[in-house]
Amino acid sequence: MDFALIITLLTLASGVVWLLDKLWLRRRRQARVEAGQADSDAPSRPVEYATSFFPLLLLVLVFRSFLFEPFKIPSGSMLPTLLIGDFIVVSKYSYGLRLPVLNTKILETGEPERGDVFVFRYPDDPGINYIKRVIGLPGDTVTYRDKMLFVNGEAVEQTIVGPWIGEGVNRNRPGTRPQQRVEQLGEVDHEILIHPGRRAGRAQSWTVPEGHYFAMGDNRDASLDSRAWGFVPEQNLVGKAIRIWMHWDCGRGFCVDFSRIGDRIE
Template sequence: MKAMSALTGLLYAALIAYLGGWYQGYWNGNFSLLLLILTTVTLAYWLAERFHFQPARERAAQHLSTSDTQRRAALAAQGIQRVDGDVEGARQEILRQPWWLDWTAGLFPVILIVFLLRSFMFEPFKIPSGSMVPTLLIGDLILVNKFHYGIRLPVINKKIIANNDVQRGDVVVFRYPQNPSVDYIKRAVGLPGDEVAYLNQKLYINGKQIETKSEGEFFDEDPGSMRYRPRFTEKLGATEHQILVYPVPPNPIVKLYDFPYNENCKYTLEGVTCKVPAGHYFMMGDNRDNSQDSRFWGFVPDENIVGRAVLVWMNFGNLKRVGGIK
């Protein structure tokens, strides 16, 4: 028992150290992997409790009760009817689950439910940057539908059951191709086989310019901006949404990294034109001139897709933000 208590204490110390280092930025955490490990470890404790520790405690408690009954019967045979002592308290103490099982086996059902919901159903995210303004603001807490594009195995993200295809205009969470441990959120602009061009702040898909409608100005509260920007309504596929642009074109778009199929992209002073390869997508932020996206680092492979953003469920600084995502 002492060994198990010490082992559990060591595991909790390792968990606290891992979370602390993650919070302090010493390393990138992988919450999916962490949940899988926690589920596996607590399952092992739950099985040990169910088939070993609990039966052992029950046998010990039963032995105590049987011994007490036999002692009382022997004393009664000698004419002693009144016997001091009540073993019920001791029996309950024997049956009591030790802390190291209560904090492991006892947590298994909760952790399992969280693991299943987060892996196959819905996952919460927090918007960390202004690349999707005005659709999503910094601090928005969003919910991502993970089964919309198919069922994927947790951690390795391999699709095992197909569902809906990514549609042009969807707001998608995906693993950043340059660093898959980091999640990004952008809008799907180009589908496999599309030719996507962003020239002179205008978007073209398969040679056709995507029309926009002026919606006045929007005050961008991003600490790096803090200014009014022209706001437009744009329609991609069946999705109508808003975008922001700089009033004056920013610096030319340049390739930041060599990426798979980079030969499919042509960079000029006017912008960039790319042919989307099979099994890949071209993603862009709605804050068009303040977003590092596929224009700069390339295509997103299908295996990097995490899910479709569907809901802002909270923004503690602005409760009016709660609602569906277009």
């Protein structure tokens, strides 16, 4: 279900009725009352509903399209930064203001920076939203070798924190022993998960073309990202993830984890 399309169509439809009522329908009703053809100038039920809901729909459309939009984290690809069950807020204006549905940029406000956690429309299916971390900017050369990142030939430093256990739906699968590390990506220190027991695979390098970004999940051995499907086009950007506003996981016993509410996403 394309919520952006639905809310846009509802806003347009109610807006047309609201405008018609302002310019023509209201005068017509008043004229019928004055001519004795009607007892009241009250609008019909559909017109009343449309004119009442239009301001609210317009407010929701503007807020969601140009300011902030909520998202739910459905998978563990961004563990340990984001957990399954996190509800996050995404800043829609961080990477430019775009028209709803058309996604056409109308105002430049900024660009992704290395280390940002960002939401984008999946290049192979734009109807699906993905969330990953910006690893490579246009022109960068990104190498992944032996579970280590290299950006433009320089190793991205990692520091081992210890084993990762997890809780509730985010608990490790039996037999797995992921390791939590802190990675310093430019000016951003963030946590990642590495599974030392899994094969590293062959070393790979990518050069990011202009107008594109290289994205990876923080759960490095369990993330479908740019290593598999390529680069994120600039026109697919949705916004920057900034805060967690709710965490819901009934597998922990008590569904709401209040300790994560309001946490900044680094």
